Amino acid sequence: MAGTAISMLWLRDLFAVVMLSGIYSLFAAVLYVVMDAVDVAFTEAAVGAGISTVLMLGTLALTKSKERAHKKISYGPLVLVLLTGGVLIYGTLDMPRYGDANAPIHSHVANRYIEKSGSEVGPPNIVTSVLASYRGYDTLGETAVVFTAAIGVLVIIGRRRKNKKDTPQAPKTKEGSTS
Amino acid sequence: MMHQKSVLRVVSKLLIPPILLFALYVQFHGDFGPGGGFQAGVIFATAFILYGLIFGVATARRVIPAAATRTMLSLGLLLYGGTGIWSLLLGGEFLDYNLLASTPSAGQHLGILLVEFGVGMTVAGAMTTIFYTFAAQTLGGDDTPKEEV
Numbered sequence: 001m002a003g004t005a006i007s008m009l010w011l012r013d014l015f016a017v018v019m020l021s022g023i024y025s026l027f028a029a030v031l032y033v034v035m036d037a038v039d040v041a042f043t044e045a046a047v048g049a050g051i052s053t054v055l056m057l058g059t060l061a062l063t064k065s066k067e068r069a070h071k072k073i074s075y076g077p078l079v080l081v082l083l084t085g086g087v088l089i090y091g092t093l094d095m096p097r098y099g100d101a102n103a104p105i106h107s108h109v110a111n112r113y114i115e116k117s118g119s120e121v122g123p124p125n126i127v128t129s130v131l132a133s134y135r136g137y138d139t140l141g142e143t144a145v146v147f148t149a150a151i152g153v154l155v156i157i158g159r160r161r162k163n164k165k166d167t168p169q170a171p172k173t174k175e176g177s178t179s
Numbered sequence: 180m181m182h183q184k185s186v187l188r189v190v191s192k193l194l195i196p197p198i199l200l201f202a203l204y205v206q207f208h209g210d211f212g213p214g215g216g217f218q219a220g221v222i223f224a225t226a227f228i229l230y231g232l233i234f235g236v237a238t239a240r241r242v243i244p245a246a247a248t249r250t251m252l253s254l255g256l257l258l259y260g261g262t263g264i265w266s267l268l269l270g271g272e273f274l275d276y277n278l279l280a281s282t283p284s285a286g287q288h289l290g291i292l293l294v295e296f297g298v299g300m301t302v303a304g305a306m307t308t309i310f311y312t313f314a315a316q317t318l319g320g321d322d323t324p325k326e327e328v
Contacts, residue, residue: 038213042205046221051306054228058313121287123210131215132291136274139294140259142217143301147256150305154249158312 001027012067014060022053039127109134184233191233198226206299210288216295220255220302228310236314248307255300262293 004024008017025048032041096103113126113134121129131139206219231239262274269278276290277283 039215039218042213042218043221046218046225050225051221051228051310054232055309055313058310058316062313062316119284121291122284123288123291125210125212127213128209128215128291128295132294133276133287136263136276136290136294139298140263140274143256143259143298146305147252147301150252150308153309153312157316 001031012069014065014067015057017067018053018056018060021056022049025049025052187233191229195226195230198222198229202226202299202303206295207292209295210291216298217302219295220299220304221306223299223303224306224310227307231310231314236311240311243307245308245311248304248311250304251300252304252308253301255297255302255304257297258300259294259297262290262297266290 001024004020004027008020008024011017011020025044028048029041029045032038032044096105100106113130117126117129117134118124121133123129202219202223202225205214205222206216209215209219227239227243230242262276262279264273266275266278267273271278274290274294276287279286279289
């Protein structure tokens with residue numbers, strides 16, 4: 001996983017980068033399976049490795065597939081990234097160890113979900129009960145996010161196509177006229 | 180694009196029906212195993228995207244028009260919200276499924292089914308819509324494939 005991530009940083013050929021990001025997602029999905037989060041792995045494999053790779057390739061067809069080489073190294077962003085990363089790692093120091101039975105996440109509402117979701121909600125898959133029933137409001141929000149994303153794409157680039165359709169007598173130039 | 184690649188055409192034709200069937204399985208079996216509306220929607224959309232990649236977006240648009248995917252997109256969210264409003268009208272709280280049927284457990288079952296179906300529809304609609312929009316940009320129109328993706 002780290003290998004694919006680092007080679008994504010070094011490569012200038014964006015086609016290879018897109019492919020590597022798909023492979024990275026697949027590795028992430030395997031990692032989730034190892035950690036027993038099958039539902040998340042499912043989503044990662046379908047969205048990360050599948051759909052987003054196709055969309056990235058679609059974007060590559062619109063833009064150039066080579067990254068411009070930067071001669072100068074700018075230190076400002078590097079310092080910012082190192083600082084943010086440092087703060088994040090510092091934050092993880094306070095987290096309970098992985099698999100710790102006394103961690104807050106295991107003592108709050110999780111026990112109730114595990115013990116009572118069978119009688120209160122029904123489905124044997126607790127993830128479904130939590131997502132659709134206990135946390136139904138959150139899932140509604142997530143669905144609205146997906147909806148908004150699609151509407152956003154439609155508004156930003158779906159409109160241009162329509163303009164092109166409205167003026168069919170104009171000489172046929174490809175992407176150049178719209179950008 | 181890829182009009183001559185007969186292996187791809189044959190294999191994808193073989194694969195698309197099982198993909199659609201698997202999406203439905205993931206959708207309606209989500210109560211019992213891993214999966215649910217989100218994953219099912221993505222898998223469902225994948226079938227159409229695969230079809231669009233192999234047989235051309237214009238052909239895919241004839242199978243499932245862009246207007247249909249947009250309708251799916253909004254109907255799914257409406258179904259989800261509508262389930263909440265329904266429970267509100269029955270005198271409960273927003274998205275309280277206990278009241279949707281005669282017994283709380285049947286109500287929960289119905290509510291989860293409706294809500295997951297809504298999620299699946301929205302996600303499938305969204306993914307297909309985004310793909311169509313990107314593809315229309317790439318091909319510079321609708322019917323003339325010019326570039327391989």
